[in-house]
Structure formats: C-alpha cells, structure tokens
Amino acid sequence: MCRDTLQRTFYQLLEQAPRIKIIKREGVHFRIDATYFAKFCVVCYQDDYDGYTQLLRFTDGEHYEEIREDLANLLKLGIQIESITSDGHKSALKAIRKSVPDAIVQRCLVHIQRMCLIWLTRxxxxxxxxxxxxxxxxxxxxxxxxxxxxxxxxxxxxxxxxxxxxxxxxxxxxxxxxxxxxxxxxxxxxxxxxxxPNMFHYLSNPAIPKTTNGIEGYFSHLKNHLDIHRGLTVKHRINFIKWYIYFTNEK
Incomplete structure (x- = not known):
C-alpha cells in the first residue's frame, strides 16, 4: 500500500470515532486523572485491574458537575465502585463524596510527594x-x-x-x-x-492502587503517539485519542 493511500485511510478513520464500551463490573478500583492538551482536557476513568478505560470526557478542565455526572452514569450502567484513587483535585473529591459516598478514596501518594518536594526545594x-x-x-x-x-x-x-x-x-x-x-x-x-485520612487505604486492601502512575504513564504513551501527528485539527486529535483508547481497550 502506497504512502498516499495510507494517509488517506488514516484521515478517513479520523473523520469518525468508535464508541468506548462500558463493561459492567463489580468491586472496581478506579484511577481517575486528567491530562491537558493545547485546546482541551481529557478526564479518564480507568479500572486499575487491567487498565480498561470505562469512560472519557473531553472538556476544558476538571469540573465538579461533570465528574459528578460521569460517576453517576457509571453507577447507572452497572459499575460497582469500591475505591477511587485520585490526585486530590477539589472538584474530583467533592464529586466522589456526592455521587459515590461509600467508595474508598485513596489519595495518590506520588502526587503528594511530588508537590511537597517542589515546595520544600531540594x-x-x-x-x-x-x-x-x-x-x-x-x-x-x-x-x-x-x-x-x-x-x-x-x-x-x-x-x-x-x-x-x-x-x-x-x-x-x-x-x-x-x-x-x-x-x-x-x-x-x-x-x-x-x-x-486517605493516604493508606491500600495497606488494608492491596487491590487499591496507591498512585495514579498507571494512568499517567498511559497518558504519556498516548501523547508520544499523538505528537507524531502534530498537524491534526482539534476534531481529528480528539478522534485519534478515541481510537487509541478503543484499541488499547480491545487488547
């Protein structure tokens, strides 16, 4: 297949995007994190067990109402959330308390350590x-x-x-x-x-991730692939991300 045909096929794919399938599961230990691109933000809800991404939201930041709505929808679709590991963003913590009050909230230890080391200096x-x-x-x-x-x-x-x-x-x-x-x-x-109060829940339940490192590494890998195609429009960048999530979920 020649280069022009490959390029044409690539852009045809980016004109549309697959739907991310939500899988009904019990006792889910979520990692929730957001990453920022030039003109939008992606909030990701990922099962720590196998790295399956259950939900994505494309937005302009981490907002309480949106995260609360996402969590409520996941519950309605049959996801039983046992714990959520988060970097401690105020909007996320407030949304978790509102939508999933019985879920264990584990604070990401890497984020706490990283920020404190910046403030304390070397x-x-x-x-x-x-x-x-x-x-x-x-x-x-x-x-x-x-x-x-x-x-x-x-x-x-x-x-x-x-x-x-x-x-x-x-x-x-x-x-x-x-x-x-x-x-x-x-x-x-x-x-x-x-x-x-929420730093050490993983000690009593090893299934609870103590960091969001898994999802941060996932974002890093995604951005490396996306950087290869720097000339994409915002629409195509968003669809690229959706295809990336779709294929990694289907592994």
Whole structure:
C-alpha cells in the first residue's frame, strides 16, 4: 500500500470515532486523572485491574458537575465502585463524596510527594524543612501497618516541635496585612495533614492502587503517539485519542 493511500485511510478513520464500551463490573478500583492538551482536557476513568478505560470526557478542565455526572452514569450502567484513587483535585473529591459516598478514596501518594518536594526545594535551609523533606521521601516506602504508625507518629511529632515556626507571620506596614512567613513549608504540611485520612487505604486492601502512575504513564504513551501527528485539527486529535483508547481497550 502506497504512502498516499495510507494517509488517506488514516484521515478517513479520523473523520469518525468508535464508541468506548462500558463493561459492567463489580468491586472496581478506579484511577481517575486528567491530562491537558493545547485546546482541551481529557478526564479518564480507568479500572486499575487491567487498565480498561470505562469512560472519557473531553472538556476544558476538571469540573465538579461533570465528574459528578460521569460517576453517576457509571453507577447507572452497572459499575460497582469500591475505591477511587485520585490526585486530590477539589472538584474530583467533592464529586466522589456526592455521587459515590461509600467508595474508598485513596489519595495518590506520588502526587503528594511530588508537590511537597517542589515546595520544600531540594535543599531546605531550615531544619523544619529538612526534616519534613526526609519524611516526604519515605511516603512511598510505607508498606505495612507498622510503617504507617511509625511514619504518622513522626509526622505529628514534627508538627508539634515546629508548630511555632510554621505559624510565624510577617507584617506588611504598608498594607497592614499579615501572611505566613514560611508559606511553602506550611503548604506542604497542610497538604499532608488534609490527605492523611486517605493516604493508606491500600495497606488494608492491596487491590487499591496507591498512585495514579498507571494512568499517567498511559497518558504519556498516548501523547508520544499523538505528537507524531502534530498537524491534526482539534476534531481529528480528539478522534485519534478515541481510537487509541478503543484499541488499547480491545487488547
């Protein structure tokens, strides 16, 4: 088959797209994540068991109403959701609480670790930052209940020892306003504190994924393929993604 024929066939395929089939399943452990392209965003609902993508939404961002609607539709179509692993986006967490209140919510440990390491920097100057960074680096190494107890105790002790430093404020004489002096250190602490109740569900149920790495790797692979065809219109890019999901689901 010549190059022109292949190219013509390729673009004919991109004029339409297959429907993603939703498979009725019980006890599903979902990974939910979003990835951004130049002119749109894709929210993906993927079964961690075999990487099957049950639903895609093409949108402009991660919105509560849309995620709530997606989860409600998945339930109506026979998907029994046992747990959802998420990066902790506020809209997603709110939608899960509304649509699937009985589902276990597992926070992605890689996302927590990654963000805290960015805020803490590689070489924190103050001992509080240095110590918290060491704790953050241990998060993915927690594999037993004893590990969890020890790490949590160390984290709470760290806060007790450094809470006065965390609460230091700086006063602006021109505006008359205060702000927290060590805001990035404080942001790291608050991120972990808020996520803590949902960080270690995987210890009691190994079927629950502790990260969204599987779906992030999936997105990376998809983007590598899509980058080969950079001249595609938005419509063709969206249909390319749908074909990609369709073929990976059919493996």
């Amino acid at each position: 070489y924190p100057r103050h001992p509080a930052g240095q110590q918290l960074r060491r704790l953050v680096l241990q998060i993915l190494k927690i594999e037993t209940e004893n590990d969890r107890i020890y790490w949590t105790r160390e984290f709470l002790s760290w806060h007790e020892f450094h809470k006065d430093y965390l609460n230091e404020r700086t006063y602006n004489t021109e505006t008359g306003r205060y702000w927290y002096t060590h805001k990035l250190l404080r942001r790291s602490y608050i991120t972990i504190k808020r996520a803590l």
